[in-house]
Amino acid sequence: MGIFEHLDIWRLLAGLGIFLFGMFMLEESIKLLAGRAFKRLIRRCTGSRLRGIFSGMISTAILQSSTAVSLMVLAFVGAGMMSLVNAVAVMNGAMVGTTMTAWIVALFGFKVEISSFALPIIALGGLGLVLLSRSPRYVNISKLLVAFGLLFHGLDFMKGSVEELAATIDIAALPAPGLWVYALAGLLFTAIMQSSSVTIAITLTLLYNGVVDFNAAAAMVVGANVGTTVTVLLGSLGGAPIKKQAAVSQLAFTAGTALVTFLLLPLLLHLVLEILGFAARPVLGLAFFHTMFNLLGVAIFYHLLPPLTAGVRRLIPDPERLHLARYINNTTPEVPEAAVEALRKETINQAKWSLDFIRLLYRLDSGSPDRQPLAYSDLERLHAKIFTFYARIQAYEVEEAEARRAEPYIRASRSIMNAVKNLYEQNHELEEYHYEESKFMQEAGRHFRQRLHIIAEVVEQIAVEPDHDHHELLNRVFSRVEEADRDFIRACAEAVASRRIHQQDVTRLLMSNRLFTQSCRMMALSLQSLNIVQRGEGNGDGAL
Numbered sequence: 269m270g271i272f273e274h275l276d277i278w279r280l281l282a283g284l285g286i287f288l289f290g291m292f293m294l295e296e297s298i299k300l301l302a303g304r305a306f307k308r309l310i311r312r313c314t315g316s317r318l319r320g321i322f323s324g325m326i327s328t329a330i331l332q333s334s335t336a337v338s339l340m341v342l343a344f345v346g347a348g349m350m351s352l353v354n355a356v357a358v359m360n361g362a363m364v365g366t367t368m369t370a371w372i373v374a375l376f377g378f379k380v381e382i383s384s385f386a387l388p389i390i391a392l393g394g395l396g397l398v399l400l401s402r403s404p405r406y407v408n409i410s411k412l413l414v415a416f417g418l419l420f421h422g423l424d425f426m427k428g429s430v431e432e433l434a435a436t437i438d439i440a441a442l443p444a445p446g447l448w449v450y451a452l453a454g455l456l457f458t459a460i461m462q463s464s465s466v467t468i469a470i471t472l473t474l475l476y477n478g479v480v481d482f483n484a485a486a487a488m489v490v491g492a493n494v495g496t497t498v499t500v501l502l503g504s505l506g507g508a509p510i511k512k513q514a515a516v517s518q519l520a521f522t523a524g525t526a527l528v529t530f531l532l533l534p535l536l537l538h539l540v541l542e543i544l545g546f547a548a549r550p551v552l553g554l555a556f557f558h559t560m561f562n563l564l565g566v567a568i569f570y571h572l573l574p575p576l577t578a579g580v581r582r583l584i585p586d587p588e589r590l591h592l593a594r595y596i597n598n599t600t601p602e603v604p605e606a607a608v609e610a611l612r613k614e615t616i617n618q619a620k621w622s623l624d625f626i627r628l629l630y631r632l633d634s635g636s637p638d639r640q641p642l643a644y645s646d647l648e649r650l651h652a653k654i655f656t657f658y659a660r661i662q663a664y665e666v667e668e669a670e671a672r673r674a675e676p677y678i679r680a681s682r683s684i685m686n687a688v689k690n691l692y693e694q695n696h697e698l699e700e701y702h703y704e705e706s707k708f709m710q711e712a713g714r715h716f717r718q719r720l721h722i723i724a725e726v727v728e729q730i731a732v733e734p735d736h737d738h739h740e741l742l743n744r745v746f747s748r749v750e751e752a753d754r755d756f757i758r759a760c761a762e763a764v765a766s767r768r769i770h771q772q773d774v775t776r777l778l779m780s781n782r783l784f785t786q787s788c789r790m791m792a793l794s795l796q797s798l799n800i801v802q803r804g805e806g807n808g809d810g811a812l
Contacts, residue, residue, distance in 0.1 A: 284422065320361060321570075342514055345510055371559070392410075393417060455495040458494075467495070485550075486537060494523055516583070517577050540557050626691050626724075694780060
């Protein structure tokens, strides 16, 4: 049996299970209490790398899960709500924020008798779950109390299970496997458990009981730091290239930070143990070391993020030409704010594809050079994907405000598809105008084609800058659509009066004009809905 005959394996596993369950409950309860606030923080406070780092630190320190923050960031970057550089900055900050777990365990887990406060907290939380069950807020607060109690109760079990083992072994007599082995152990355990916090807690327990020395514990913490990116990598599998780019960039950050830390390890250990005096308080010293080397990594990579992400983009290119949908494939309704924004941007993308199709159909120009030729059925499939994604948002448990935000976007998508259908069916009629004897009829066909430029130009600009305010531009475009309608009706009246066209041709022209005006109007109103709701100035009811 060896030295493991002194290890209470079931007590250790029970402690690990209780600790894991406590971490799970802690994360879930905080998400329910304030998760939406942190989503807003992550989304809005990421206008620069520095703000992204701080928002990642703060969110993770409170949510107690760098994985939850990183997966949230993947959803936002996939929906086009965050640049790749700033997304990686948030995840870098999350690596610093997650060190708060080590500080909590180091400060409270080994300084006092755990049962003296863990059990009363569990008792209060358990009673709250029963007595306050009618109030969702108090239920989540009760869950939070139970989670904290279980967290420390599990730690107490793990600590007790290895105390006897630590008393029976001589560390100095054990073979030294090398620090890289401890780092690998930390990496693998974190990858398997999907939580660096668990690895850190176990490492602190081993260090406290003298099963490992400070050097080995430091190496395990470095390995755990790299292992925490495994969940992010798994979350990017099957997603859009930009999500893979964010995950690989984060892996490059953690691996690069680990490499630099190992190269400087003797110096860093001397600083922590000797200069700062943590040799007498190794548990607190390890928590400090954990924070210090993550801050070091952030400082080193701060100016390297733009070239790093550029290199990752070259490694994992975005094959935009292969897919019509750009945003809704990249996120899920699990982050409703990101899902609704993805729906908005995908509808703008639908407008761009639709105008490319119309341009080619009416031989206005070649369309966007970076996009492949389309068939009408391609646009039908894209619209079906958008509606299916909208249905998934409605089926998911989202707040009423988020559900309302999605309504004008799906109406806009439907209006764009109706406009394209009208123009697609009208193309054959306009082809016949070209062969008419009447010069007015021939000129009318060219006039209708020119009117499409009014919408095409504004769609191009909005697609390039989907987050900018295009309110005044869209108002001018709508006015031009209405003006073109009035001018054409006036021209038809003059042509009939001067007998330049036959009376039987007037109905054909007016019906064509009605369909063109209606189609351009639907496109303009749809774009206004997509723009106005973004600005918070209306409910987007203008879309048909």
